[in-house]
Amino acid sequence: MKFLIDLHSHTNTTPHAYSTLEENVRAAKKKGVTILANTMHGPLLQDSPHWWAIVNQRTLPKYIDGIRVLKGVEANVINEEGALDIGQMIIDTCEIIIGGLHSIPEYGSTKDIVKNTKAILNVIKNGIVDIIVHLGNPAFPVNYEEIVIAAKKYNVAIEFNNGSLTCSRTGSTPNCKTLFDLCLKYKPFISLGSDAHFSTLVGDLREVEKLINGYDEKLILNTSENNLMTFLESRRK
Numbered sequence: 001m002k003f004l005i006d007l008h009s010h011t012n013t014t015p016h017a018y019s020t021l022e023e024n025v026r027a028a029k030k031k032g033v034t035i036l037a038n039t040m041h042g043p044l045l046q047d048s049p050h051w052w053a054i055v056n057q058r059t060l061p062k063y064i065d066g067i068r069v070l071k072g073v074e075a076n077v078i079n080e081e082g083a084l085d086i087g088q089m090i091i092d093t094c095e096i097i098i099g100g101l102h103s104i105p106e107y108g109s110t111k112d113i114v115k116n117t118k119a120i121l122n123v124i125k126n127g128i129v130d131i132i133v134h135l136g137n138p139a140f141p142v143n144y145e146e147i148v149i150a151a152k153k154y155n156v157a158i159e160f161n162n163g164s165l166t167c168s169r170t171g172s173t174p175n176c177k178t179l180f181d182l183c184l185k186y187k188p189f190i191s192l193g194s195d196a197h198f199s200t201l202v203g204d205l206r207e208v209e210k211l212i213n214g215y216d217e218k219l220i221l222n223t224s225e226n227n228l229m230t231f232l233e234s235r236r237k
């Protein structure tokens with residue numbers, strides 16, 4: 001199955017990504033992508049724009065050149081209580097909130113598996129983040145089983161990130177396989193994202209498609225608009 005919904009992408013509002021939103025949309029359209037989540041990096045990443053840039057997505061149309069563009073943010077986890085770098089105005093603006101562990105000075109050291117696991121479990125329980133991103137990252141070891149069980153319990157999706165299997169976060173692949181096996185066991189929702197930082201990578205889910213082959217389609221947010229919107233609406237209740 002080829003998925004035509006991409007739930008993780010970046011524009012050059014953050015300088016380590018290189019394409020405009022219009023360029024990403026054009027590339028999405030060319031590939032037949034129907035829904036693209038514009039998941040802007042949260043304000044605490046070192047090269048993120050001012051938080052106004054995230055909130056001002058409310059001026060964007062729902063459809064751009066026929067593509068449904070979801071206003072989104074990729075929040076940074078600040079501490080083991082699961083606090084995030086986004087305030088209420090961002091939460092109210094965004095239609096999709098993804099989040100996870102990134103190298104930001106506020107979070108401090110990253111190799112502590114107990115701290116990292118506690119942080120992600122609290123993010124899941126706090127109820128703001130819809131999708132936990134790139135858990136395969138070996139820079140932030142976590143207890144996968146505890147996280148997958150909590151994700152199922154709290155109706156939070158686990159992301160499989162195409163970038164982690166190709167050009168980013170080297171060493172993620174075996175961890176993603178472990179994570180996927182646990183998903184098969186506990187059956188949480190899963191989400192696929194390109195994590196594109198350049199337009200040609202938008203909608204590129206080829207490696208994650210192979211990895212999650214055989215997963216129950218009802219539990220994959222990218223299977224259909226209905227699956228995705230039903231999930232997001234259930235999260236907003």
Ligand SMILES: [Zn+2]
Nearest residue numbers: 010016041197
């Ligand atoms: Zn990035």
Ligand SMILES: [Zn+2]
Nearest residue numbers: 008010074195
């Ligand atoms: Zn990202």
